[in-house]
Amino acid sequence: MNVTKRTGMITLVLTAPLLLAGILGLGWFAFIVMNGTFLCVLVIDYLISRKHIRYKLTRVSSTTYSLHAREQMGFEFENRCPYTLKFVLRDEKPDFGLQYHCNYINGQVPAGEEKRFFYEITPKKRGDHKFNKVWVKKTSMLGLLELHDEWHLPFEVQVYPNVKKLSNYKMRLVKSRRFLEAMRPTRLKAKGHSFESLKEYTSGDDYRSINWQATARAMHPIVNEYQLENNQRIYLMLDIGRTMSYTVKGFRKLDLVINTAVVLSDIINQSKDLVGLTSFDHEVATSLVPSKGPMHRKRIVESLYKVEASMSEPNYQQAWLSVLKREKHRSMMILFTDFETLQDVNRFVEASAIVLKKHVVIVLMIEDESIKQHSLNDKESIFVQGTALELMHEKKKIIKKLASHGVFAAMCKPETIEMTAINHYLEAKAKLTGM
Incomplete structure (x- = not known):
């Protein structure tokens, strides 16, 4: 409990009569009477407010948020008092996975009315986030005191991959010649x-x-x-090993890859193809057989929203074996991974020999533009510039090496990885079907 500004103002106003009473020789008497009276008023205000201030507070929010998107957490405040109730509401921060733009609310609700109030959150981490305590600081009936309440409002939010851009991609694809060709039935002799x-x-x-x-x-x-049979089988292969834990432009590579996988799975279904999913590090973590439809899309999202990157090296052979056990037809494999050296590529090619002979393989890697910036920055030391240039040349060699083994390989910019993946899928689909 605290006093309000109104209480402070009244105290200042009473100072003048006390000074006058002191000059007249009635200082102590006036001090006792005035302060005693004021204290009684404060006690009465407290007791009446505790008895008559009634309100109901409930959370109002979606149970699902999208990663890196501005979301809203809200409260419904029902004022059951006979006067306008002013308050400050502060929500408990559940964990470091949420960025708060402001987690408190200043508001007032007229007598007998309900109002909703919201503040904004940007999720920075997929998975489950639990809210609980809410602290409310409200003004007493006479406005002299601030009373504090603690509410327990348990609420769980699930943060999923961000697919809010999907409608934009679909609109752009409808106008795309390549997409129209992919949707058109093709007659082959x-x-x-x-x-x-x-x-x-x-x-x-x-x-x-x-x-x-x-x-x-x-x-x-x-x-x-x-x-041509349109229901081709497409496998999305997600490396969730060590290199996917790195950050590019403030985003973890794994988060970018998962968002892209969800968007791409929708586009694949729209193209009347079947999409499967495999995530792996040193072992297979998730494996979904190719299918389509709303329920299958839900299974893909549910299987990915809690996935975390490990510090293990990816076992490509184990991942391919999990697919080849059930896949007997020529299919398309879209692999999201990263290779740091040519030795990594050689190990990949060796582990993928059977797959490269029978299936169409696309490898998509996320480009780290900071390397290019270091190579062009004159203020950097010669050593840093040289290292950056060497890394850039190594990436070019990696792309060339993969292409020599029949792999469609590309470096994707973080801000356009979804569209790059969609374009490579449509291009490979056209070549696979002979269009």
């Missing part, structure tokens, strides 16, 4: 695809697609026309 129709033979048609029964009836060559 080859085996291994769904039969579509019959047509007259023309120069360039594969003689193996001639339908001999139809040819005999028509008395001229007729060939089968096939339509």
Whole structure:
């Protein structure tokens, strides 16, 4: 309990009569009477306020937040007092995984009314975050005291990968020629695809697609026309090992990769393909078979929102084996990882020999632009500039080495990794289907 500014002002106002009483020789008498009276008023204000101040406080918020997006935590304040209630509300900070722009609220609610108040939070860490205590500092009925209450309002929020940009990507893709081609049914004159129709033979048609029964009836060559099966199987492979724990432009690489995986899985489903998911470090952490639909998307998000990077080195062979056990058809593997040296690439190629022969493999790595900045900064020492240039050349060699083994490899900027991943998927899909 504290006194308010009003109490301080009244005390100052009473100082003048006390000084006058002191001049008249009534100082002690006036001091005792005035202070005693004022103290009685304070006690009465406290007792009445404790008895008659009634209000209800409840949390109002979504139970799911998006990573690195501004979210709101709110409260519904119901004033059951016969007068306007002024208050200051402060929420308990659950942990370091949330950035508070301001975790207290100044407000007032008229008598008998309800109001909602909000403050903003930016989640910096995926997973579960628990709120509990709320402290309320309210003004007494006469406005002389500040009374304190402590509320226990347990509330749990789940922070998921940020997919709020997904609608923007979908709008951009609708206008994309490459996406329209991916969505368009494709007729191929080859085996291994769904039969579509019959047509007259023309120069360039594969003689193996001639339908001999139809040819005999028509008395001229007729060939089968096939339509490409659109439900290709796409695997998203997420390295959650040591290199994914690094930070780029204030974001952890793993968070960027997980956001991209969720966005890309939606785009893959929209392209009528099936998407599977595998996350791994030295062992396989998550494995989802390719599928599609809202329930499968929910399974992908649920399996990723608590994933944390480890300090282990990735075991690519173990990850590939978990996929190859159930995948017998030619598929597309999109791997999010990072290679620091050519030796890392050699180990990857050795562990991926079977996969590279049978499947289409895309490797996406996140570019650290600070290396380039160090190489161009004249204020840096020659040693720092030289090291940065050496790292840049090493990355170029890594891309070239992967390409020599038939891998679609690319360095992605942190701010455009989602769109880069989508474009590489559509490009590889076009090559895989012969478009």
